[in-house]
Amino acid sequence: MNRIEVDIPKEVTIVAGPIPGREAYKLCKDMIDIDDVNMLCFSEHVSRIIGSFFTGFFEELCKDMTTGEIKEHFCFDENMKCFESAKDAFEKYTQNY
Amino acid sequence: MSAILDNTELLIQYNRKHSKLSQVTCLSDFFIYELNLQKVNIDKSNIAIPEDAVERESNAFTLESLKDVIGVISNNKKKGVKKPIAFVSKKPILFSDNLTVSMTEYVLYFAYSVWGIRAYISQGTHDKKNFEFFTYPDKPFYHNGFCLGQIESSFLSTSFILGWNALTEVNSNELEKRFFVKDLEFIEACSDLRYKAVIGKGPWDASIVISECEAFLQKSGVPETGINAVMDVVGELAPNAIEHGDTNCLVDVSCTEVEIYEDEQVKKAMNISLVIFDFSERLLGSALYEKIFNNDQLASYIHKQDRISTIRSAHEFHKERYSKDYSEEDFQNLIVFQKITGRKGDRADGGLGISTLIQRVQKYTNTNMNYCYVLSGNKALRLDAKYTGEDAEGYIGFNKERCFVNKIPDFDAVMGSKFYMPGVAYNLCFNFTEAG
Numbered sequence: 001m002n003r004i005e006v007d008i009p010k011e012v013t014i015v016a017g018p019i020p021g022r023e024a025y026k027l028c029k030d031m032i033d034i035d036d037v038n039m040l041c042f043s044e045h046v047s048r049i050i051g052s053f054f055t056g057f058f059e060e061l062c063k064d065m066t067t068g069e070i071k072e073h074f075c076f077d078e079n080m081k082c083f084e085s086a087k088d089a090f091e092k093y094t095q096n097y
Numbered sequence: 098m099s100a101i102l103d104n105t106e107l108l109i110q111y112n113r114k115h116s117k118l119s120q121v122t123c124l125s126d127f128f129i130y131e132l133n134l135q136k137v138n139i140d141k142s143n144i145a146i147p148e149d150a151v152e153r154e155s156n157a158f159t160l161e162s163l164k165d166v167i168g169v170i171s172n173n174k175k176k177g178v179k180k181p182i183a184f185v186s187k188k189p190i191l192f193s194d195n196l197t198v199s200m201t202e203y204v205l206y207f208a209y210s211v212w213g214i215r216a217y218i219s220q221g222t223h224d225k226k227n228f229e230f231f232t233y234p235d236k237p238f239y240h241n242g243f244c245l246g247q248i249e250s251s252f253l254s255t256s257f258i259l260g261w262n263a264l265t266e267v268n269s270n271e272l273e274k275r276f277f278v279k280d281l282e283f284i285e286a287c288s289d290l291r292y293k294a295v296i297g298k299g300p301w302d303a304s305i306v307i308s309e310c311e312a313f314l315q316k317s318g319v320p321e322t323g324i325n326a327v328m329d330v331v332g333e334l335a336p337n338a339i340e341h342g343d344t345n346c347l348v349d350v351s352c353t354e355v356e357i358y359e360d361e362q363v364k365k366a367m368n369i370s371l372v373i374f375d376f377s378e379r380l381l382g383s384a385l386y387e388k389i390f391n392n393d394q395l396a397s398y399i400h401k402q403d404r405i406s407t408i409r410s411a412h413e414f415h416k417e418r419y420s421k422d423y424s425e426e427d428f429q430n431l432i433v434f435q436k437i438t439g440r441k442g443d444r445a446d447g448g449l450g451i452s453t454l455i456q457r458v459q460k461y462t463n464t465n466m467n468y469c470y471v472l473s474g475n476k477a478l479r480l481d482a483k484y485t486g487e488d489a490e491g492y493i494g495f496n497k498e499r500c501f502v503n504k505i506p507d508f509d510a511v512m513g514s515k516f517y518m519p520g521v522a523y524n525l526c527f528n529f530t531e532a533g
Binding site: 008009011012013014015016017018019020022023047048050051052 | 300301303304305307308311312328329331332333335336337339340453
């Protein structure tokens with residue numbers, strides 16, 4: 001399991017939209033190992049992830065990976081505050097793409 | 098924080114012509130124009146208010162009235178005249194909805210901060226020599242589409258539209274505070290009623306504003322279900338506006354506690370109004386329409402090919418039925434709601450964002466008090482629950498039959514306006530009862 005801390009600015013409690021997704025991907029793409037399972041961890045000040053965050057986050061990766069492969073290789077830390085919303089937004093993303 | 102929106106010149110350019118207003122008098126310190134307001138009937142059937150609180154027939158200030166105002170102000174700008182302008186009505190003024198309030202505030206703010214022209218809108222009486230303004234002797238009830246309250250206690254009392262804004266000159270810092278309804282010493286607790294912000298194009302700008310907006314709703318006592326629903330909608334629409342329009346956008350949220358009739362009982366509800374707009378040459382459906390109809394190469398990139406063929410065959414049916422009330426522009430708006438998800442970071446408007454919006458309006462806009470629409474160019478689509486029911490495959494026909502392919506929208510679900518909205522504007526209103 002490859003644990004990745006996703007860096008989010010301190011004043012952001014709700015992460016929304018594809019643009020932050022792209023930005024977050026840029027910041028952590030070197031840590032992603034697509035042969036391993038990557039566990040994404042958002043810090044405690046993030047209470048929710050909403051909207052199309054993952055559309056932006058996986059924009060690059062989905063050129064080479066299917067939605068099924070993305071689902072296989074990414075998961076979330078269950079202990080983080082925004083776990084439920086992250087899971088929902090991720091499911092919504094994988095169902096629609 | 099600067100409140101100037103990108104591409105405001107488009108708003109002015111498209112709306113400055115054919116103003117129907119003429120100057121009625123010119124006092125030493127003000128030009129006076131009488132507003133050309135439209136008579137409207139207020140449906141009070143499910144609002145628990147005293148019968149005499151507001152006249153059933155009132156005069157409404159609409160976006161078309163704003164077009165007239167833009168015409169006058171920009172004409173004065175062209176002539177280099179900077180004398181303040183009062184737009185007045187002898188009768189109480191009713192604002193047709195919150196988008197109209199918000200857009201009007203923005204136009205007046207722009208005129209002052211960029212052109213140095215102060216203008217305001219007020220009830221008042223005048224003769225050739227005198228003008229008596231801002232007279233609200235009985236604190237009349239005012240209705241602005243969803244919110245009904247006394248002029249001195251409702252959020253309209255803090256509005257930039259009213260006279261106090263134009264009476265004295267202020268510096269740009271103070272002007273911004275007034276526009277954003279922030280840190281205003283003379284209006285107590287006004288920050289509990291309203292949250293306004295301009296979202297810039299920086300990667301985290303939308304998330305920061307949405308986070309602040311959540312804190313505002315929590316402070317205002319909005320139930321958790323309400324906060325979640327509103328956050329979901331803002332979280333989709335604001336980033337969409339920025340990404341699709343390649344521009345900044347304005348978000349304006351306000352809460353009002355109201356009493357509604359439900360199941361023959363009076364219930365307390367929290368009404369949340371949400372206005373989002375951006376100025377851009379790109380209209381709501383134009384990019385998606387271009388992909389589906391004018392460029393086969395681009396169309397092939399779209400994930401759901403079966404939906405493209407359905408939309409193309411619907412187009413064949415609809416275009417045979419175009420009229421003065423329903424046109425190609427309306428159809429372009431319609432396709433945005435048909436769950437076509439562009440792949441790989443394509444504009445999310447056609448996909449997830451709009452689906453989330455529709456789910457929320459279906460759940461929380463079930464009374465007559467909800468007047469929800471999206472406006473782009475001269476065309477608007479009603480988004481209230483009764484128009485946005487989906488068929489089994491998720492298509493939305495904007496008609497009672499829930500049929501997209503073989504039926505055009507109901508006549509009252511599509512609206513036209515002489516006001517031209519360059520870009521996209523949403524006027525949404527949700528209500529949340531205690532039961533959620």
